[in-house]
Structure formats: C-alpha cells, structure tokens
Amino acid sequence: MYQWETTRTGYRQLSGRRCILRTRLPSMECAVDAIVKATCPQCGDVELEPADLVLRICSIADACTYHFSCPRCEKLVVKPAADGRVVTLLQSVGVPTVSWELPAELSETHEGPPLTIDDLIDLRLLLDRPDWAEQLATT
Ligand SMILES: [Zn+2]
Numbered sequence: 001m002y003q004w005e006t007t008r009t010g011y012r013q014l015s016g017r018r019c020i021l022r023t024r025l026p027s028m029e030c031a032v033d034a035i036v037k038a039t040c041p042q043c044g045d046v047e048l049e050p051a052d053l054v055l056r057i058c059s060i061a062d063a064c065t066y067h068f069s070c071p072r073c074e075k076l077v078v079k080p081a082a083d084g085r086v087v088t089l090l091q092s093v094g095v096p097t098v099s100w101e102l103p104a105e106l107s108e109t110h111e112g113p114p115l116t117i118d119d120l121i122d123l124r125l126l127l128d129r130p131d132w133a134e135q136l137a138t139t
Helices: 084-092 117-127 132-138
Strands: 003-006 011-015 019-024 034-040 044-048 053-058 065-069 076-080 097-100
Touching (some): 034 076, 053 084
C-alpha cells in the first residue's frame, strides 16, 4: 500500500491512502526536513510541517489519531492512525506525540435501559430540589 518514490525535486516520497510523507534526500545540502502531505475533507491535499501535526497514540491501536489545523480553511482535521506504519512514519519525521488512554468507563458493564430525554428532564428537575441527593439515592 505504501511505496517510497524519489521525486524530481529531490524528495523521497511515501504515498498511501491517507497521507503522503516527503523527506529531502540526505544528499541535499540543507538539513533533512520533512513535509507531510495530508488531506483536508474540504480543501483536499495540503502540505504541513511536522510541528503542524499532533500524533495521539492510544494503548488501543484503533483509537490512534493525528490531527492538524488545515492551513487553508483553518478547520481541525482528525485522521485515524490505526495503521502502525502511519504512526512510525509520523514519529520518524518528528511529529509531536501525545499518549492517551481510553476512559476506564468504556470497559464497565452497564445494566438497565439506556437513558431517555425524559430521564434527563426528570434528573434536571430533581436537581432543583434541596433534597435531590436523598431522592436520587432512593430511586
Ligand atoms: Zn481545509
């Protein structure tokens, strides 16, 4: 799916479905730097410097993402990074990384029917009462 190519302008380019990563070849005079080409859903392909992105690595691989503010429309774009190769590539060019965990509540078992809008309205009305804590404990 991902293949390294050398462009005519002296970049080494890795293309994939979700992003294109380009780095200058080591033989170039300037220091090695990178351009990350990503896709904004509204503007299409945009080029970013590694510092323009944030890679969010989760202990659950499917929840890994990277995000950036689109340089054209300035909207926040969040993309999945479940593919370990995307994580490796973004880390290799110095994209800032943040580690995070899914909330522990996701692994809790839940019993009973789901809350409805009526349940929320009842709770809101209950919270206006001075004895709301006692009432809530008995229901
Ligand atoms: Zn955009």
